[in-house]
Amino acid sequence: MTTKTLTSTKSTALMSVLFVAMLGGSVLFLAGHAQSQALHDAAHDVRHATGFPCH
Amino acid sequence: MIQRMVTSALFAGFAAGLLAALLHFAFVQKLILLGEGYETGTMVHFGAPAPVSHGQDATATAAADAEHADDGHSHEPAAPAENRNAMTSLFFGLTYIAYALLLTAGFGLAQVYGKAIGLREGLLWGLAGFAAFQLAPAMGLAPELPGSMAADLTARQLWWLGTAVSTGLALAVLGYGKGALSLALAALLLALPHVIGAPHPEGFSGVAPPELAAAFATRSLGVGLIVWAALGALAGQFWSGKPL
Numbered sequence: 503m504t505t506k507t508l509t510s511t512k513s514t515a516l517m518s519v520l521f522v523a524m525l526g527g528s529v530l531f532l533a534g535h536a537q538s539q540a541l542h543d544a545a546h547d548v549r550h551a552t553g554f555p556c557h
Numbered sequence: 558m559i560q561r562m563v564t565s566a567l568f569a570g571f572a573a574g575l576l577a578a579l580l581h582f583a584f585v586q587k588l589i590l591l592g593e594g595y596e597t598g599t600m601v602h603f604g605a606p607a608p609v610s611h612g613q614d615a616t617a618t619a620a621a622d623a624e625h626a627d628d629g630h631s632h633e634p635a636a637p638a639e640n641r642n643a644m645t646s647l648f649f650g651l652t653y654i655a656y657a658l659l660l661t662a663g664f665g666l667a668q669v670y671g672k673a674i675g676l677r678e679g680l681l682w683g684l685a686g687f688a689a690f691q692l693a694p695a696m697g698l699a700p701e702l703p704g705s706m707a708a709d710l711t712a713r714q715l716w717w718l719g720t721a722v723s724t725g726l727a728l729a730v731l732g733y734g735k736g737a738l739s740l741a742l743a744a745l746l747l748a749l750p751h752v753i754g755a756p757h758p759e760g761f762s763g764v765a766p767p768e769l770a771a772a773f774a775t776r777s778l779g780v781g782l783i784v785w786a787a788l789g790a791l792a793g794q795f796w797s798g799k800p801l
Contacts, residue, residue, distance in 0.1 A: 512669060515558055515665065515668070515669045516666075516669060518558045518559045518562065518665060519558075519562075519662050519665040519666045519669065520662075521559060522559060522562040522563060522566070522658050522661060522662040522665065523658070523659060523662035523663075525563075525658050526566070526655045526656070526657070526658025526659040526662060527655075527659070528655075529651055529654060529655035529658065530652065530655035530656070530659070532651070533648050533651040533652045533655060534652060534655075535714055535718075537710070543644075544644040544647075544648060545644070545648040546641075546645075547581070547586065547589055547641070547644075547645045548581075548645055548648040548649050548652055550589055550700065550701055550702070550703060550777075551581055551585050551586075551589070551700070551777045551780070552652060552691065552777070552781065553691050553694055553695050553698070553700040553701075553777060553778075553781070554714075554717065555698060555701070555707065555710055555713035555714050555717055556701060557710060
């Protein structure tokens with residue numbers, strides 16, 4: 503394996519890490535922080551119990 | 558690698574979400590319902606400040622509180638009880654799947670730099686996740702029992718996010734960094750959110766008894782610790798792909 507392919511494997515891996523982290527962050531935002539009334543009502547007890555600022 | 562991160566996270570997050578819902582209904586939910594009783598005025602704590610004058614009897618105070626509850630500031634979920642608990646279980650699942658995705662993204666990053674993660678390392682990552690996402694934010698913004706008073710929501714959400722990121726980075730630097738410089742950086746990142754300080758209301762006028770709020774805060778943190786430990790260990794185990 504050449505240095506070039508090693509670098510590209512690494513950057514692909516880093517892109518995957520970034521993608522999964524952003525996916526996790528988005529789900530966390532929806533479940534814990536988004537303020538749409540329907541989401542807030544459905545997630546209400548979880549937000550209180552997990553220590554998210556709720557309202 | 559994406560597939561490995563996502564599948565480990567889905568399995569670990571789903572299992573942790575189930576455990577969270579179980580522990581929540583065993584220890585925490587009844588405190589939330591009690592807190593809402595005080596929030597809406599169906600119950601009145603004897604020490605609660607009388608909203609109009611000190612000459613009122615308890616019935617009048619309760620009536621005034623009930624009136625207050627109808628003024629559009631009530632934050633009770635609109636959903637009926639059985640739907641409410643189903644939603645709570647679902648959102649525990651979503652929340653812990655989200656946390657699991659953040660954990661496995663971290664595992665992936667560790668692998669890129671040649672650090673192997675298994676059950677034991679996962680457990681440590683889980684404990685660090687608890688410290689970053691629950692314990693450190695709770696030191697500034699205590700878990701809110703319904704009926705507690707708090708400052709502006711956006712300010713608190715920003716402080717929450719900043720604290721979680723800063724604490725998480727600090728623990729990663731502590732765990733994987735070397736030398737005095739990384740120690741100093743970690744200490745700085747740990748302290749920074751608390752030096753800035755969490756947004757707080759100007760006064761205290763919560764209507765629920767302090768005993769209830771204290772029990773709620775400690776129990777929700779305790780449940781969080783157990784679930785995060787399980788989440789980290791499971792995610793590490795699934796990530797490693799080794800038999801137990």
